[in-house]
Amino acid sequence: MATTLKKTTNKTDIKYPIHDLLQKRWSPRAFSDKSIEPELLKQLFEAARWAPSSYNEQPWHFIAARKEDEEAFKKLSAVMNDFNRGWALAAPVLVLGLTKTTFEMNENSNPHAGHDLGQAISHLTFEASRHDLYVHQMAGILPDKAREIYDIAENVEPMTMFAIGYKEAASQLDDGLQEKEQAPNERKPLSDILTLNAG
Template sequence: MEKKALTQAPIHDLIADRWSPRSFDPEFILGDEEVHSLMEAARWAPSCRGEQPWKFVLFSKSDATIFSQALNCLSISNQDWAMDAALLIITTTNRYYRHNDQENGYAHYDLGAASENICLQATSMGLAAHQMGGFSKDDARELAQVPENYDILSVIAIGRPLDLDQTREELKEREGAARNRLPLEEIYSVNKF
């Protein structure tokens, strides 16, 4: 399904086309080449001092047992639709710089940039990505064996989006709703806040 952003100024189509659907093709499985492309996009995201503090833990639907365990880390409302995604990604970032073990105050920012690269790469490949905050960090940490010095920020569901006419009835209203953003003049100012 296409839901191009209605912008107040021109932006690149890749950005305008990116959105977060909840309706994925339940039969679609991502291949290794597609997964590598998504991770390569993350690898080239900007980061403070080139630190690349992120680490992504991937759970593919091709391994139904572990995928189900990752799915169980999500809130019930997210499980309902994410079960049809092809890939779940737990996003993590190291709180400390590698070169001096000091706290990296930009680690979360850097992970956000890498995660957005994944989302844009997915869009460019005809896929869709939906980032989620509704999940248990404790369960995700235990399942993925994430070290304590890494913060877990989100889970990203990736898959092939369905057209609205193929979408399950209970998701159609949300999927078909217009995209909504604050007006441009409310998100920036010049010279003072």
């Protein structure tokens, strides 16, 4: 069912010009059940594949499930906590992001692995924005459940999940989440996060 959305962005405090895809990026909880075609989904992960990483290790790995594959989708949804499961099951795609915590070249600890996974997800997110798709990342996951279900190696860390889909109106959410969905997207002032030309 077609729905009219009131706004294309809820960023209200952009101080300097930035790319439209960065302005558009947002993490909704209200997702349409419209399917994402496999070829388009692979295009998003191709963007992730080309992210930079320490020593070009590319330590990230993704386990993805489309809602059309009911068994795989249900299996992956068990890795979310109850709160996230309450809204994310509406999305057509769920993804678990993992990162290898040791270097391939010498098996020493890779302290940058989480950072590199984040870069890959950022690349995916901006490619998604180009296709009017939205990504909502979730810290609320059950890593032990992920290990149990997917037999994950000790040196691989289940770190985050994210939902991918087309945005839907906030009215599909319960009252508490509707309020969050419609709130302004605020950030700290630039002066709080930037030290420029420090003496």
